[in-house]
Amino acid sequence: MNLKLNENTHDLANxxxxxxxxxxxxxxxRCVQCGMCTSTCPGARHSSYNPREMIKKILQGDExxxxxxxxxxxxYCYTCHSICPVGNSACEVNQILRQIAIKxxxxxxxxxxxxxxxxSFLRLAIGGIPSxxxxxxxxxxxxxWWDFKNNLDEIRKDLDLDSYIxxxxxxxxxxxxxxxxxxxxxxxxxxx
Amino acid sequence: xxxxxxxxxxxxxxxxxxxxxxxxxxxCRCGGNISDIVDIDKVKSSIxxxxxxxxxxxxxxxxxKIIRENIINKNLDRIVIAACSxxxxxxxxxxxxxxxxxxxxxxxxxxxxxxxxxxxNPEKATEKAITLIKASxxxxxxxxxxxxxxxxxxxSAVVIGGGIAGMNSALSLAKQGINVxxxxxxxxxxxxxxxxxxxxxxxxxxxxxxxCLLNPILNEFVWHxxxxxxxxxxxxxxxKRGGNFTLLVEKNPRYVDSDKCISCGKCSEVCEVEVxxxxxxxxxKRKAIYRPFSQSYPDSYIIDIENCEKCGKxxxxxxxxxxxxxxxxxxxxxxxxxxIIATGxxxxxxxxxxxxxxxxxxxxxxxxxxxxxxxxNGPTKGKLKKLSNGKVPKRIVMIQCVGSRDEKPGGHKYCSxxxxxxxxxxxxxxxxxxxxxxxxxxxxxxxxxGMYEKYxxxxxxxxxxxxxxxxxxxxxxxxxxxVRTEDTLKKEFVEIEADMVVLSTALEPSExxxxxxxxxxxxxxxxxxxxxxxxxxxxxxxxxxxxxxCGTAQDPKDIxxxxxQATSAAAKVSEMIHQGVEIEPFIAEIDQKRCNICxxxxxxxxxxxxSIKDDEMHIDPVSCSGCGKCLTACSENAINIQxxxxxxxxxxxxxxxxxxxxxxxxxxxxxxxxxxTTTDNIGVNRVKLPxxxxxxxxxxxxRVMPKHIIYALQNGADGVFIGEYPGxxxxxxxxxxxxxxxxxIAENNMNPERLEFSxxxxxxxxxxxEKFERFDDKIKNLEG
Numbered sequence: 001m002n003l004k005l006n007e008n009t010h011d012l013a014n015x016x017x018x019x020x021x022x023x024x025x026x027x028x029x030r031c032v033q034c035g036m037c038t039s040t041c042p043g044a045r046h047s048s049y050n051p052r053e054m055i056k057k058i059l060q061g062d063e064x065x066x067x068x069x070x071x072x073x074x075x076y077c078y079t080c081h082s083i084c085p086v087g088n089s090a091c092e093v094n095q096i097l098r099q100i101a102i103k104x105x106x107x108x109x110x111x112x113x114x115x116x117x118x119x120s121f122l123r124l125a126i127g128g129i130p131s132x133x134x135x136x137x138x139x140x141x142x143x144x145w146w147d148f149k150n151n152l153d154e155i156r157k158d159l160d161l162d163s164y165i166x167x168x169x170x171x172x173x174x175x176x177x178x179x180x181x182x183x184x185x186x187x188x189x190x191x192x
Numbered sequence: 193x194x195x196x197x198x199x200x201x202x203x204x205x206x207x208x209x210x211x212x213x214x215x216x217x218x219x220c221r222c223g224g225n226i227s228d229i230v231d232i233d234k235v236k237s238s239i240x241x242x243x244x245x246x247x248x249x250x251x252x253x254x255x256x257k258i259i260r261e262n263i264i265n266k267n268l269d270r271i272v273i274a275a276c277s278x279x280x281x282x283x284x285x286x287x288x289x290x291x292x293x294x295x296x297x298x299x300x301x302x303x304x305x306x307x308x309x310x311x312x313n314p315e316k317a318t319e320k321a322i323t324l325i326k327a328s329x330x331x332x333x334x335x336x337x338x339x340x341x342x343x344x345x346x347x348s349a350v351v352i353g354g355g356i357a358g359m360n361s362a363l364s365l366a367k368q369g370i371n372v373x374x375x376x377x378x379x380x381x382x383x384x385x386x387x388x389x390x391x392x393x394x395x396x397x398x399x400x401x402x403x404c405l406l407n408p409i410l411n412e413f414v415w416h417x418x419x420x421x422x423x424x425x426x427x428x429x430x431x432k433r434g435g436n437f438t439l440l441v442e443k444n445p446r447y448v449d450s451d452k453c454i455s456c457g458k459c460s461e462v463c464e465v466e467v468x469x470x471x472x473x474x475x476x477k478r479k480a481i482y483r484p485f486s487q488s489y490p491d492s493y494i495i496d497i498e499n500c501e502k503c504g505k506x507x508x509x510x511x512x513x514x515x516x517x518x519x520x521x522x523x524x525x526x527x528x529x530x531x532i533i534a535t536g537x538x539x540x541x542x543x544x545x546x547x548x549x550x551x552x553x554x555x556x557x558x559x560x561x562x563x564x565x566x567x568x569n570g571p572t573k574g575k576l577k578k579l580s581n582g583k584v585p586k587r588i589v590m591i592q593c594v595g596s597r598d599e600k601p602g603g604h605k606y607c608s609x610x611x612x613x614x615x616x617x618x619x620x621x622x623x624x625x626x627x628x629x630x631x632x633x634x635x636x637x638x639x640x641x642g643m644y645e646k647y648x649x650x651x652x653x654x655x656x657x658x659x660x661x662x663x664x665x666x667x668x669x670x671x672x673x674x675v676r677t678e679d680t681l682k683k684e685f686v687e688i689e690a691d692m693v694v695l696s697t698a699l700e701p702s703e704x705x706x707x708x709x710x711x712x713x714x715x716x717x718x719x720x721x722x723x724x725x726x727x728x729x730x731x732x733x734x735x736x737x738x739x740x741x742c743g744t745a746q747d748p749k750d751i752x753x754x755x756x757q758a759t760s761a762a763a764k765v766s767e768m769i770h771q772g773v774e775i776e777p778f779i780a781e782i783d784q785k786r787c788n789i790c791x792x793x794x795x796x797x798x799x800x801x802x803s804i805k806d807d808e809m810h811i812d813p814v815s816c817s818g819c820g821k822c823l824t825a826c827s828e829n830a831i832n833i834q835x836x837x838x839x840x841x842x843x844x845x846x847x848x849x850x851x852x853x854x855x856x857x858x859x860x861x862x863x864x865x866x867x868x869t870t871t872d873n874i875g876v877n878r879v880k881l882p883x884x885x886x887x888x889x890x891x892x893x894x895r896v897m898p899k900h901i902i903y904a905l906q907n908g909a910d911g912v913f914i915g916e917y918p919g920x921x922x923x924x925x926x927x928x929x930x931x932x933x934x935x936x937i938a939e940n941n942m943n944p945e946r947l948e949f950s951x952x953x954x955x956x957x958x959x960x961x962e963k964f965e966r967f968d969d970k971i972k973n974l975e976g
Contacts, residue, residue: 027599034593034636035678040547040664044678044685052680083547083664085598 009061016058019096027087031055037080037090049073051080051090058093066101072110102190111190118187125166125174196850196907203907206330206846214242215329216268218259220250220275222303229307231318235274238322241329242266250275256288263292270296270332274325276303277872278889279865293337295777295835300324304875305887316883323848323886330847334839341779341813344772345529345738347371349765350439352427352708355383356406356751357743357758358534359413364762366418370769373526375441376423377704380488382410383536385751387471387485387560389567392617394643394752397650399617403487403569414489422524423490430531430712432803432812437712437738439526445519447495448481452514455483459493459506459515467499469571473561475579476571481506481515485569530738530765531712533722534758535705537744540595540698544602547665548591548695554580555673556666556693559590559614566621576626578692584626585691589675590615591663592635595698604698604719609748611696612639616651618694623654632657632688634677659686666693699748713800714739721747732761736800737815740764778835778891779816780823782809786830793822793831798921819892819922837891841900848886849908857884859911859968860904862896865889866917866954873957881961882968884910894922898933905942911971915952915960923951943974 013028022028037051038044044051049070057065065071074094081089101107116130129137138146148155156164166174178184196203217239221227227246236244243266247255250273262268271292273285278299286294302321310317347370351362354376362372374381385391385406390399413419422443429440448459465480480500483493495506495515507515539560542550550556555578557565568574578585592615596608612635619631635658640648652658663677675688701720709716715723715735722741725733732740742757743749749757780801787809794802794809801815802822809830822831845860852858859882863871868889874881890896893916901912914930916923927949934944948967952960 032597032636033680034662035660035680036662036664038664038678038680038685039661039676050678050683052678053683079664083600085593085600085603085662087599 009059012061012063013058016093016096019099021096021099022092023089025087026089026092027084028055028058028093030086031059031088032086034085036083036085037088040079040083041074041090042077042079043073043075047073051094054097055088055090055093058097066097066104067106069110071097071101072107108190115187115191118183122175122178122184122187123171125171126164195852196846200903200907202842202903203846206334206843211333213269213333214267215270215272215332216259216262216266217241217244217272217274217325217329218250218255218262219244219246219302219325220255220273221246221248222276223249226275226302226307226321229311229314229317230302230321231314234318235321235325239325239329241272242268251281251284259285259288260290263289268292270329270335272298272300272325272328272332274300274302274321274328277301277305277868277875279869279872294340295338296332296335298328298332298335300328301872301887304872305881306875308875308878309881310883311878312880313883320883320886323851326851327844327847327886327888330843330850331840334836334843336836338777338835341775341777342772343775343814345436345768346527347769348373348528349530349532349769350375350437350526350528351532351534353383353534353536353704353743353745354378354381354421354423355534355536355743355754356385356409357536357745357754358383358532359409360755360758361532361534361742361762361765362419363409363413363416364759365765366416368762368766368770370418370766372419373528374419374421375425375427375439376421377426378484379424379446379494380484380490381413381421381423382406382485382488386487387473387564387567389563389570390617390621391751392613392644392647395646397647399621407487410487410489421489424494425524427708427711428523431805432736432738437526437528437531439528439531441524441526443522443524445497445516445521446490446492447497447500447516447519448493449512449514449516450490450492452512453492454512455491455493456511457483457493458509458511462505462509464503464505465499465501467496472564472571473558475561475564530740530768532758532761532765533705533708533712533714533734533739533741533745534743534761535708535722535745536702537699537705537748538702540604540700541602542594542695542697545594545695548594548663548693549666549668549673550695553666553668553673553693554578555585555691556695559611559618559694559696562618562694566618566625576622576629583691584629586629587688587690588619588622588629588631588692588694589663589673589688589690590619590631590633590694590696591666591675592633592696593662593698594695595700596696597636598698604700606719606748607639608699609639610699610750613644613647613750615694615696616640616648616656619656620651620654623656630657632659632690634659634661634663634675634688636660636662659688661686699744701745705745712736712739714741717747719747721745732757732764737812738768773814775813776818776891778818778833778837779813780811780818780820780831780833782811783830783832784808786828787826788828788830790827792825792827796821796825798925817892817921819894821894821922821925833895837895838897838900841888841890841896842903844888845900845904845907845909848888849904852908857910857968857971858886858908859884859913859964859971860909861885861887861913861915861964862890862893863887863915863952864891864893864917864920866920867893867915867952867960870915870952870954870957870960873954874961877957879958879961881964884968884971885913885964892922893926894929898929898936901933901947902936902940905937905946906940909946910974911946911948911967913948913950913964913967915950917953918951945974946971 035052043049078091081091113130113132120128271289289297306320351358351374362374365372388402391402425441425443428442431438459481460479463479463481466477468474469476469478471484481495564570595603661677661680663675665676667674673690679686717723722745724731740761742761743754799815799817801812871887916926930949937944
């Protein structure tokens with residue numbers, strides 16, 4: 001790769017720092033590639049995701065990082081965020097990169113599974129795990145969980161608890177908020 | 193714009209007063225530098241003074257003769273020298289006007305500020321020369337004789353801290369004939385160096401015995417007749433008066449008479465109390481009556497009274513009857529002209545990074561503890577052993593930057609500077625003694641500047657492995673420690689199995705360093721190290737005059753650097769003692785009758801020059817800059833600055849404006865020494881200046897009061913320009929004041945735009961000339 005000194009390599013980094021999601025005084029530009037984030041990253045342990053490499057590409061102004069499949073292997077545990085010695089947050093940076101990727105409209109297959117979260121908010125005013133993940137979870141966590149999940153209403157009734165779904169008034173209020181704020185529109189756009 | 197108003201009360205006062213003074217004006221042709229442009233004859237005929245003389249080279253010895261003869265023969269009271277810049281020759285001419293008081297002379301700068309900036313317009317230059325001389329005449333009329341303050345400190349110094357830095361500065365002072373009191377909080381001198389074990393040094397590709405290097409210094413230090421050592425002692429209080437420090441030192445008893453004790457150790461044998469030995473980083477036990485280490489000084493045992501059970505067994509067995517369980521602490525007052533702070537560092541607490549498991553796993557240790565383990569006088573007598581089971585570790589991982597280069601809570605942003613060399617050194621020592629040990633150093637950057645790079649290469653050749661990556665955590669699996677890191681060069685996550693993990697912890701200011709800064713009111717850095725007054729050019733002075741710093745109290749450094757700074761601090765103290773300081777007399781003085789000790793002035797002074805002693809306010813002449821800020825804080829008008837500065841500024845303004853002609857534009861520029869030198873540079877480089885610019889040199893621009901500016905604008909000045917160097921302690925103060933003055937200008941029905949404030953830098957003279965040009969342009973088009 002040719003590194004051109006006349007290019008403004010910090011454009012991408014600066015746009016990330018200006019993003020609403022990034023913490024104040026985030027240390028992105030102070031990164032010295034020490035690798036502490038990667039050393040504790042569960043995503044890095046079990047996939048080819050490497051938060052340090054992701055940051056390096058950003059600091060080099062390499063925009064291909066936005067389309068890098070690996071950035072979808074972070075699951076926001078924030079360990080990198082809490083241990084970074086220069087106050088950077090690979091986790092926040094990752095979220096901003098994903099937003100850019102979504103905006104570019106090229107990664108709908110990565111986001112689609114998550115659409116159910118949004119749907120659930122619109123329908124019931126609470127978030128829920130997308131059903132697409134259920135088979136794997138059943139395998140990982142076990143049959144007990146599956147039983148528990150399927151009989152939750154009865155178990156709550158036995159324990160004298162109300163339904164975990166909010167009342168209609170609350171659902172309508174949340175829905176109104178989500179529609180007026182453009183959330184619903186965005187979800188629909190991704191679904192297309 | 194207006195002209196000088198004859199009915200202005202200030203003008204009336206200036207005109208009436210001191211008009212009978214005999215003033216001599218001496219004009220220098222400066223070998224043509226001035227006389228080729230300025231019409232000297234015209235100047236001479238335009239000046240009204242007792243005598244007006246001209247010479248080819250006034251700064252020559254011949255010039256001195258002529259000035260002196262005229263002063264004596266004609267009984268001159270005041271002198272104006274019209275020559276080059278006072279920056280070049282003020283000192284010369286102050287001497288030439290003897291027997292007259294040196295402060296009754298003023299220099300009109302006809303060269304840098306006149307002939308050199310107007311060499312294209314001799315007529316304008318001549319006019320300006322006349323005005324500059326008139327301003328100087330009016331200024332000297334307002335001058336009073338004042339004596340320069342010569343200040344000498346007593347032939348003694350106090351050094352706080354008895355580590356390698358403190359001992360070296362004390363020794364250097366003592367060898368220069370200065371009496372030194374050294375205060376050490378611990379029961380022995382020696383500091384951290386005594387326990388390091390082996391040390392690294394520049395150039396040498398070898399580790400040397402720390403105590404063997406320390407011993408000659410320690411011996412010389414301990415036996416020097418000019419050094420008085422106070423161990424077990426602490427500074428409780430410090431007062432500063434007239435440039436002198438009075439320290440109150442609390443000396444805790446040893447409970448063992450050092451003069452009688454012969455260090456036979458019988459007391460320790462019978463003592464039944466065992467506590468962790470801090471000299472071995474708590475890795476071994478010691479008794480409640482003990483000797484810190486075998487070369488410790490004083491050469492005597494001591495009782496750790498907090499842990500002593502007072503059973504009396506040691507008292508009975510001591511053959512010298514040296515032990516007294518009842519002893520009182522002593523209060524020692526010390527007087528000194530200077531204090532050297534050498535209070536050192538401590539190490540970062542590794543428990544603040546729990547991910548490395550320091551307290552969870554016995555075999556995670558610090559470099560300092562490894563140093564003790566490898567030390568032949570340490571807890572394992574130099575045998576490398578795991579603390580958990582006493583076995584020799586085969587696999588050692590060192591983790592760098594623990595608490596350094598770390599913005600997380602409790603961490604330090606700075607690099608601790610020595611840890612790379614410490615890790616390489618300890619790795620080398622182990623590899624040398626135990627060749628089949630595998631050692632990996634996990635680093636972010638290896639920092640071995642200068643000659644240390646050779647040692648780094650030597651370490652690589654010895655087979656020590658380096659992994660570039662900052663480990664995220666240390667865990668334990670089946671009795672084996674696992675260091676998790678990314679090998680960032682291979683882009684690979686790795687788990688390193690280890691028997692022992694060594695943490696290279698950061699150096700941070702010791703508690704003693706933080707305490708003494710508070711007690712002596714010395715400025716600290718954001719990291720709480722003692723702050724030098726200028727990090728580049730004044731690396732050992734602090735913001736308290738007479739207080740110096742050396743060693744790791746100032747920032748992380750190695751032994752070599754500590755010694756260099758220690759001797760440098762001693763040299764600074766010696767300068768003060770042997771040469772004294774001559775201080776310009778334009779400093780604050782207190783009218784004790786008026787002062788009600790409200791202390792407001794103490795808090796406003798940026799130079800920490802004020803203090804209370806014996807219920808009276810005192811000004812330290814060495815610290816005071818004469819900025820005049822305290823005057824504005826004093827509601828009782830109890831502070832005055834010597835030398836009539838306010839009147840002299842009024843006189844200069846009056847002199848600059850009184851011959852102003854119709855249609856002419858005059859802008860008065862107030863600059864202190866830095867701004868004035870910058871303007872000199874404009875002349876030296878023959879850059880042009882608008883003829884309206886008249887520069888007045890003041891001691892501090894803060895001394896130019898709103899009343900001066902209003903008076904100038906009401907009496908003919910078309911604009912006032914104030915410049916200040918942003919590095920000046922008063923810069924922000926002056927900047928803040930500008931808005932208030934502009935409001936006052938508006939209240940007086942004048943355009944506040946006529947006042948301009950700007951920063952000045954000596955090399956940026958062209959920029960300043962442009963600023964003058966722009967301001968002149970702006971004033972030209974201004975209404976009201």
